[in-house]
Amino acid sequence: MKFSLERRREVKPWHLIGVPLLSVIFGTLVGGLFLEATGHNAILVFKTMSQTSYTTLYGIGDTLTAATPLIFTALAALVAFRVNLYSIGAEGQLFVGGIFASGVGIAVGTSSSALAIPAVLIAGVLGGIVWMTLPALFRAWFGTSEIITTLMFNFVALFLMRYLIYGASTYWRDPTSTNFPQGKKLDQNAWLPRFGTQSVHWGLVLALVTTVGIWFLLRKTRFGYQMKVLGDAPNAARYSGVPVKRMTFTVLIISGGLAGLAGASEVAGRAHALDPNGLAIGLGYAGIIVATLARLNPFGAVIIAIGFGGLQNSASALQSLGTDSVPSAIATTLQGLILLLALAGELFVRYRLKISKKVEVSA
Amino acid sequence: MIAARHISKSFPGVLANQDVSFDVAPGEVHSLLGENGAGKSTLAAILTGLYQPDAGHVEIDGVRVSLKSPRHGLALGIGMVHQHFRLVSQFTVAENISLGDRKQNWILSTKKVEEAVREIGERYGLPVDPRARINELTVGEQQRVEIIKTLYRGAQVLLLDEPTSVLTPQEVTTLFDSVRTLASEGKSVIFISHKLGEVMDISDRVTVMRDGKVVGNTSVTDTSREALARMMVGRDVDLSAIRATKPTGTPLLEVRGLTAKSARSQVSDASIVVKAGEIVGIAGVSGNGQRALAEGIAGLTPPVGGHITICGIDVTGKGSVAARKAGLSYVPEDRNGTGLAPSLSISENMLLTEDLPFLVNHKSAVAKAEEAIGAYSIKTPGASTPTRMLSGGNVQKVLLARELGHDPQVLIVASPTWGLDVGAVEFVRSKLNELRNQGRAILLISEDLDEVRALSDRIYVIFEGKIVMECAGEGADVTTLGLAMAGASA
Structure with missing residues (x-):
């Protein structure tokens, strides 16, 4: 028996959907084996995960x-x-977007929501753009690797x-929080409204509208x-007359703005303040995986962001599983396993496994 | 010496070789003639051990063998010289030959290799300095290194894959002398080509392939160019010279003192005029500044110096959009990659040189693509097929359909028939001729000297980025052109 990979002659629609689906199922199965091997009740864990994230x-x-934020x-x-620009700077642009957004959100004071919310969101976008400007300039005109600079x-x-x-008693810090x-909390006018008692806020709607826009x-x-x-072909772009440098710059700026908006949405929708611990949970890097x-x-x-959001969400629930609590390290491992297999499975979208019996050799 | 017996090999959807039998005797030069896609390369890959046949087998000296890999093939005396050289340009000749040489110790010693290179060079008329770096050598010399490399490893059978495509006419003559020496020393040479003249020149016997099958096997003395062409294509072909029948008009493209750089290509102080109703050829060996010349004129690369006027409009340094607006179309040599974005569909590619509004109308692009598919009989499943899925001829048709659709006054075409089958070559040539008759100005940049001579009313020769010669197309002398292409001052 010989195994080899062979490029699919044609990628059919069902490959695009079926392959990742199978990958996730496979990842879950392997994750289950892993849980059982580490002495946990896999069924219970998966049941809890689906309850805390997808069914209630x-x-x-x-x-x-x-x-x-993952959508952004x-x-x-x-x-x-x-366009083959591998910016991994969404993480930092999100922070700066959050800083700008919260700065404006604290400042807007008594103005109405109709003014305050757009001001906060625009500030977030600007923050992301500001943070992307230097890497974008250097990438477009000097060819400096955007991977390194954005990182x-x-x-x-x-x-x-x-x-x-x-670090210091700054404008962003709540002076009453001494311990x-x-x-500092944003002015209430600048908060993104929530849907009833849910934690879901208008940032979700904004994310969906932005998706359609993109x-x-x-x-x-x-x-x-x-x-x-x-x-697809930089030379063809040059041939066609696309201003390649300007285009490179603009695309990166758009990317930065979107990441900044993620920060604004988190600040104005979830924490209502600049919250370093809540923002620095790898949202920017996770966005790369989602994309x-x-x-x-x-x-x-x-x-994918919704699926991923659920995975993230369930990790904390698993830790509070009473007698059968799953340590957070194992929950993270589980997440990683499913993602890793999903990514690895991508290979089978373009390639198929070919199994051939060994050919008889005569010399 | 080596023989293929009833070889069949298929790839998904293609029967590349179908019951192919072929043999070479010691001391024989045997040509394998056929168009692109006729199955020559597949047969060569099977003979060298890169592919295993689905059916049939290979024999060496009458013994049935199963070649597992090219290394195995070489161990049994079968060596291949690839069209694109596999040499490390920073290494010396001897170092390149030592690469992958199992006789070497773990401490590299090139002394013995150097001696061997000299010896092989003398014996077979392949002189080359074993200590020279590859990047100091001419293309012809690099090819010699490839041949020496296979001989050094003990090859008795040499497969030369389209060996003349990168050479000047003089270098071809030198190569052929070496090939004859090799044969007289008892080696077998398999010469893979689609060029009839060369095949007639060098071979003892010819095997013609078409659509994966052997359609003829004959001694060159019993055949003629015309008979071989008919066998290769399956019908009569006429690729004889065509020239302008009407007097030429005003200059439509004027290039004065152009100096430009593009990637590794460079052109300096080139002056060219193309008038209405003429085809002007640029002859030259590959890599002598053709690309910089074309891209400089078409505005893809900003010129360092000089002036470009298209239809009386100065477009110097204004970019490709301005050049297009002035009436220029450019069909680049790199079709899928520059002329077309390969993963984009035919219809999307139709928009590439269009002046697009803010919102793109994809529906009209589909209509345009479908029209082109009909008018140029492009073989494709549909307008939404990516152009990388199309065959060479159909890719060129898409490109021509789009560019000629702009009704250009000036057309630059680079290697327009490279890699196309004879039917497509005829089509492209007749299109170019049609445009000439309509009073357009055409600049034909090609490394195929036969093509330049067959179509051009005037010829410029480019060497190391400079225009070194200008002459009339009618009656242009191959030897004179060849010397100019090699840089000999006339």
């Missing part, structure tokens, strides 16, 4: 709240990835954000068409 009203609410960061990643900027942003709350420093941009406009050409699993499709990103 509260669970779904929390999942959607967790998915909201996934859009940020996919826009750039589509470095993530750390700078992280420490900047921490400094603003933990453990916390961000889809429209990619699919229907000249800009989107040129992006597609540039992403990749969604094959850079905006609508796909929404679906």
Whole structure:
């Protein structure tokens, strides 16, 4: 028996859906074996996960709240990835977006929500753009690797954000929080409204509208068409007359703005303050995974983000499982396992496994 | 020496070789003639051990063998010289030959290799300095290194895959002398080509392939170019020269002192004029600045110096959109990759050189693509098929359909028939001729000297980025052109 991979001659629609579905099922099975091997009740764990994340009203609410920033960061990643710009800066841009948004949110004071909310959101977008500007300029005009620059900027942003709350008594810090420093609350007018008693806020709606907007941009406009050409064949873009450098810059700026919006939505919708611990949970990096699993499709990103949000959400529930509690490390391992297999499974979208009996050799 | 017996090999959806039998005797030069996709490369891959046949087998000296890999093939004396050389350009000749040489110790010693290279060079008329770096050598010399490499490993049978495609006419002559020496020393040479003239020149015997099958096997003395062409294509073909029948008009493309750079290609101080109703050829060996010239004129790369005027409009340094608006179309050599975005559909590719509004109308693009598919009889499942799925001829048709659809006054075509089968070559040539008769100006940049000579009313020769010669197309002398292409001052 000989195993070999063979490129599929044609990728059919069912490959695109069936393969990831099978990967996730397989990942769950392997995860189950892992749980059993470590002495946990796999069925109970999966039951809890589905309850806390996907089947109860509260669970779904929390999942959607967790998915909201992921939709933005996934859009940020996919826009750039589509033209082979591998920005991993959504993390830092999200922080700076959060810093800008909370700054404005604290300042808007007594103005009405109709003014305050757009002001906060725009500030978030600007924050993301500001943080992307240097990497984008250097990438477009000097060819500096955006992977390196955006990654470095993530750390700078992280420490900047921490400094603003933990480091000194700044404008962003709540002066009344003496024991453990916390961000100052945004003015109530600047809060994104919630749906009833749920944690779900209007950031979700904004994320969905943005998704449609990005889809429209990619699919229907000249800009989107040129992006597609540039992403597929840079020489063809040059041939066609696409201003490649300007295009590179613009795409990265859009990506930065989207990541900044994620920060604004988190600040104005969830924490209502600049909350370093709540923001720095890898939302930017997770967005890259979401975008990749969604094959850079905006609508796909929404679906994957919701699935991913649920996974994230269930980890904490597993720790409080009473007698059969699953340590957070194992919950994270489980998440990683499912994601890893889902990513690995992508190979089988383009390739198929060929099993051949060994050929008789005569010499 | 080596023989293929009733070989069949299929790839998903294609029967690449169907009951192919073929044999070469020691001291024989045997040509394998056929169009692209006729199955020559598959047969070569089977003979060298890269592929295993589905049915049939290979024999060496009458003994049935099963070749597991090219290394195994080489161990049994079968070596291949690839069309694209596999040499490390920073390494010396001897170092390249030592690469993958199992006789070497773990401490590399090139002394013996150097001696062997000299010895092989003298014996077979393949002189090359074993200590020279590859990037200091001419293309012809690099090819010699490839041949020496296979001989050094003990090859008795040499397969040369389209060996002349990168050479000047003079280098071809030198190569053929070496091939004859090799044969006289008892080696067998399998010469893979689609060029009839060369096949007639060099071979003792010819095997013609078409659609995966052997359609003829003859001694060259019993055949003619015309008979081979008919066998290869399956019908009569006429690729004789065509020239302008009407007097030429005003200059439509004027290039004065163009200096430009593109990737690794460079052109300096080139001046070219193309008038209405003429085809002007640019002859030159691959990599002598053709790309920079074309991209410089078409506005893909900003010129460092000089002026470009298209239909009286100065477009110097204004980019490809301005050049297009002035009336220029450019059909690049790199069709899928520059002329077309390969993963985009035919219809999306129709928009590539269009002046697009903010919102793209994909429906009208589909209509345009369908019209082109009909008018140019492009073989494709539909307008939504990515162009990378199309065959070479159909790719070129998509590109031509789009560019000629703009009704250009000036057309630059680079290697327009490279890699196309004869039917498509005829089609492209007749299109170019049609445009010439309509009073358009055409700049034909091609490494195929026969093509330049067959179509051009005037010829410029480019060497190391400079225009080194200009002459009339009618009666242009191959030797003179060849010398100019090699840089000999006329």
